Amino acid sequence: MSRRDLIEAIDALLPQTQCGKCGFDGCLPYAQAIAEGEPINRCPPGGDATLERLAGLTGQPVQPLAEPSQLPLTAVIREAECIGCTKCIQACPVDAILGAAKRMHTVIVDECTGCELCVAPCPVDCIDMVPHPAWQAAESEADREAYLERRADLGRRRHRARQARLARQAKEKRLERQKRLMQQRRHAGSEGGAGSNTGVGPGRLRQRQMAVNAAEQAVKRVRQQLESAQRRQDAPAEATARAQLPEAEQLLADARSALENGTP
Numbered sequence: 001m002s003r004r005d006l007i008e009a010i011d012a013l014l015p016q017t018q019c020g021k022c023g024f025d026g027c028l029p030y031a032q033a034i035a036e037g038e039p040i041n042r043c044p045p046g047g048d049a050t051l052e053r054l055a056g057l058t059g060q061p062v063q064p065l066a067e068p069s070q071l072p073l074t075a076v077i078r079e080a081e082c083i084g085c086t087k088c089i090q091a092c093p094v095d096a097i098l099g100a101a102k103r104m105h106t107v108i109v110d111e112c113t114g115c116e117l118c119v120a121p122c123p124v125d126c127i128d129m130v131p132h133p134a135w136q137a138a139e140s141e142a143d144r145e146a147y148l149e150r151r152a153d154l155g156r157r158r159h160r161a162r163q164a165r166l167a168r169q170a171k172e173k174r175l176e177r178q179k180r181l182m183q184q185r186r187h188a189g190s191e192g193g194a195g196s197n198t199g200v201g202p203g204r205l206r207q208r209q210m211a212v213n214a215a216e217q218a219v220k221r222v223r224q225q226l227e228s229a230q231r232r233q234d235a236p237a238e239a240t241a242r243a244q245l246p247e248a249e250q251l252l253a254d255a256r257s258a259l260e261n262g263t264p
């Protein structure tokens with residue numbers, strides 16, 4: 001089996017809640033890590049059933065789950081208490097929350113994977129996690145399996161659609177910023193060279209934008225490592241990530257400054 005097929009096969013066995021409790025930024029990154037030899041016992045929503053299937057696929061031994069398994073949940077917003085800050089929408093990996101700024105928000109229960117990622121960011125603590133009604137209503141093992149398959153299929157599709165949308169928006173924002181900088185540069189040039197980025201050609205500008213993109217990715221990665229270490233209560237990993245963060249942030253600040261001010 002090729003590495004790509006293996007990753008797809010592993011991903012197909014994961015529950016697709018996209019909760020990050022495995023320490024990775026979603027199910028697909030965990031599938032990629034398992035293909036590289038990461039232990040298979042890190043998925044609480046998958047529980048023992050997923051663990052056994054992963055063992056059958058990868059040949060890794062069945063071992064105790066790193067954290068207790070978890071029954072399917074859904075988020076419910078106590079709408080009267082919601083202040084419409086939109087933080088939960090930003091946190092939801094599958095776009096299962098409806099609402100607008102300063103308006104009451106609500107969870108689309110059929111699309112909620114129960115990942116719990118919306119709970120911590122809510123500033124007024126008005127999100128409860130409860131057993132998923134479809135899971136509770138299931139009367140047989142076949143019904144439960146059918147629900148889990150539906151949740152996984154929907155979770156995977158909605159997560160990918162969200163990632164594609166975020167990537168598109170980030171690209172549009174980048175292009176918009178590049179366009180603005182080019183205009184500023186042309187404007188500065190027409191005024192006799194005063195101002196920023198004067199004399200910096202489009203190739204150089206592109207390089208600087210790429211440096212900013214790379215630095216943003218590095219900061220994001222270190223923050224994810226930090227959050228993951230905190231979640232796992234892994235003190236050495238947390239200390240390492242904390243030590244790396246200031247340097248990554250400084251590199252990002254320098255890269256942005258070089259892009260915006262034309263400094264070397």
Ligand code: SF4
Binds near residue numbers: 022042
């Ligand atoms: S369901 Fe959560 S813990 Fe399991 S693989 Fe997906 S992101 Fe990781």
Ligand code: SF4
Binds near residue numbers: 097114116
């Ligand atoms: S509504 Fe909350 S619990 Fe449900 S998928 Fe979105 S972030 Fe996860």
Ligand code: SF4
Binds near residue numbers: 085086127
């Ligand atoms: S994070 Fe909490 S207060 Fe903010 S919109 Fe969501 S539910 Fe409402």
